[in-house]
């Protein structure tokens with residue numbers, strides 16, 4: 001049976017796609033600036049769509065009770081893809097900057113009070129990644145980020161429905177990855193196994209002792225002859241604080257005493273363990289996971305930063321169409337909207353290889369002794 005050959009424009013739905021850049025009127029009535037504005041937003045929303053698909057798939061891998069080694073490879077590829085997608089969106093802001101303030105003001109009133117603040121896919125990405133609600137920056141009068149998506153009289157919309165579905169779709173990527181990290185064998189012992197808590201305590205104590213020595217060592221390097229007494233005191237205090245912070249972090253003292261604190265302490269130790277003994281064969285994929293999670297969050301923060309700088313260039317520090325403080329609001333999100341804090345903090349504690357505490361049970365991790 002013969003069928004008509006597939007055509008490029010049909011497969012890609014080009015007729016429909018190219019007919020979507022008209023905003024609220026006919027495309028021929030719009031300036032090139034406005035069509036650019038609409039098109040870049042649409043392309044970015046398509047990148048957001050791809051990010052959501054990848055994040056979901058990666059989350060599903062980590063949500064499994066046991067994650068096979070080969071699955072970690074595809075999870076890393078997904079995370080890497082998300083990082084690149086965020087970079088792409090960030091790069092598009094340069095196109096927005098080809099528009100002068102006056103060019104933009106010529107059509108800005110048409111979209112007001114709409115705003116990127118109403119991008120449900122942005123909120124879905126945050127929710128799926130696991131951004132805590134307490135981190136959110138209030139926009140002002142709206143109250144909650146969900147309210148901004150409601151219809152007239154607070155009625156549900158396509159956006160609120162999508163967001164609500166996403167809020168129910170658990171676990172978040174962060175929770176799934178944390179659960180996986182929690183199972184990491186530390187000094188050859190998995191949680192729940194006989195001697196696991198002791199092995200963890202030994203690792204943390206040995207690490208902190210080495211960390212203290214390294215702080216003293218680096219502090220000594222900083223004490224050159226030209227320093228004033230106040231400079232010396234400042235440097236000494238700074239290193240003392242690093243030690244206190246390192247211990248408080250590894251013991252999860254920021255959480256109330258109890259099972260949650262113990263769980264967080266193990267997760268943080270696992271991150272430190274993976275990063276410290278990264279050359280061990282069994283840790284080859286886990287260390288790639290840690291690396292790409294950091295790359296992903298870095299890319300998303302740079303995207304937020306880049307957006308803020310573009311906005312400052314195009315509209316200065318005026319109030320946003322969504323009613324926020326504009327650039328000030330965006331800069332706050334770029335500082336606060338982090339999900340994987342522990343992954344970053346571990347970098348402050350990491351030691352050079354020669355200073356690491358000796359590894360127990362190296363054979364468990366696939367390291368074969370020479371000879």
Ligand code: HEM
Pocket residue numbers: 040041044045096104114115116117118119122307311314315319320321322323324325326327329330333
């Ligand atoms: C001339 C171009 C642009 C200007 C002047 C601009 C301005 C703003 C401002 C002032 C806000 C803060 C909320 C408000 O009060 O409105 C905002 C939010 C946002 N914009 Fe833009 N924007 C531009 C282009 C873009 C583009 C191309 C994207 C790509 C999708 C985008 C995505 C977003 C998102 C996702 C938010 C919400 C951020 C958050 O709440 O975390 N914007 N924008």
